[in-house]
Amino acid sequence: MYEKILIATDFSKHAEKLVECVGEIPGVKEVVLLHVLTKDPLARVWSPGDDIKEAEKQLEAPKKILEDANLKVKVRAEIAEEIPEYAVIRHVAREENVSLVVMGARGRSMWQGLLLGSVSSGVLRYGGKDLLIMRYKTLDEEGKELGKFCSRIFEKxxxxxxxxxxxxxxxxxxxxxxxxxxxxxxxxxxxxxxxxxxxxxxxxxxxxxxxxxxxxxxxxxxxxxxxxxxxxxxxxxxxxxxxxxxxxxxxxxxxxxxxxxxxxxxxxxxxxxxxxxxxxxxxxxxxxxxxxxxxxxxxxxxxxxxxxxx
Structure with missing residues (x-):
């Protein structure tokens, strides 16, 4: 059973859907919600302290949803400085001793183009934990409305x-x-x-x-x-x-x-x-x-x- 899992989120609509899927994973009792911050390469000045506070604030909404489902939840906003984002995810997964990392197959910033970008490919190639990559049904022609593809994910x-x-x-x-x-x-x-x-x-x-x-x-x-x-x-x-x-x-x-x-x-x-x-x-x-x-x-x-x- 996967009793403790890590959900890596970039706050995209695809990442938000991950929260809905947690109940489909057998045995889950604890969740670590993680957001990794990186400096905008075009920005001359960066105030990571303010960004961390904003990220922690955004993490409160999915945290409440999970807590309402009787799950123990911990939120973490971490900075990827001098090391790649996937290394931060790997470090947190080890530090928190999770048994499963959950990611969305689409999303903006670090998740865009699953396994084409350095972050997602790094999580798969260099991570030490089992990895669940979720996908979602597109309910409209423009791909803006998403439906749960995780319903009964372990059914067949x-x-x-x-x-x-x-x-x-x-x-x-x-x-x-x-x-x-x-x-x-x-x-x-x-x-x-x-x-x-x-x-x-x-x-x-x-x-x-x-x-x-x-x-x-x-x-x-x-x-x-x-x-x-x-x-x-x-x-x-x-x-x-x-x-x-x-x-x-x-x-x-x-x-x-x-x-x-x-x-x-x-x-x-x-x-x-x-x-x-x-x-x-x-x-x-x-x-x-x-x-x-x-x-x-x-x-x-x-x-x-x-x-x-x-």
Missing amino acids: VLAPTDFSRAGNAAIEKIKEAKLTKDVLLLNVVAKAEKQSQLDAALKNAHEKLEGMKADLAVAGISARTFAVSAAAEEARTYGSGGMVKVGPSHMAAVGGVVDKILSVAEIEDASLIALGSHGKGWIDEVTIGSVASDVARMGQRPVLVVRSNK
């Missing part, structure tokens, strides 16, 4: 794995903390030189996934399995989830493994994609860290990145 979780210890981190977290009762286990076979090798790899992946499914069943968690080829033109699958036709994603540049993960997430209407932050086995030198980064950046679903001790 897609858990891709490369079968490495690190790659299995999210599945182990789901089992130990009982984060959900419905899991979609996925392995993407990245390449095969011949059709016979592809068929053998898919069969082997299916057998491993079925073993993991049985292990989850002991913990009271239902699972379906999907072994999907990223090497073939048409998806070839084995699994208790049935045959899945994985169509091409409009984000073709992200690569075969990521493309298939995102496609299955959309086809199966997953409420969340949960995967390990590091691991090996997908494509030789490409780690699951790069896969996690691209899934978080390119996907349309909330993403939970689970850290591993490797």
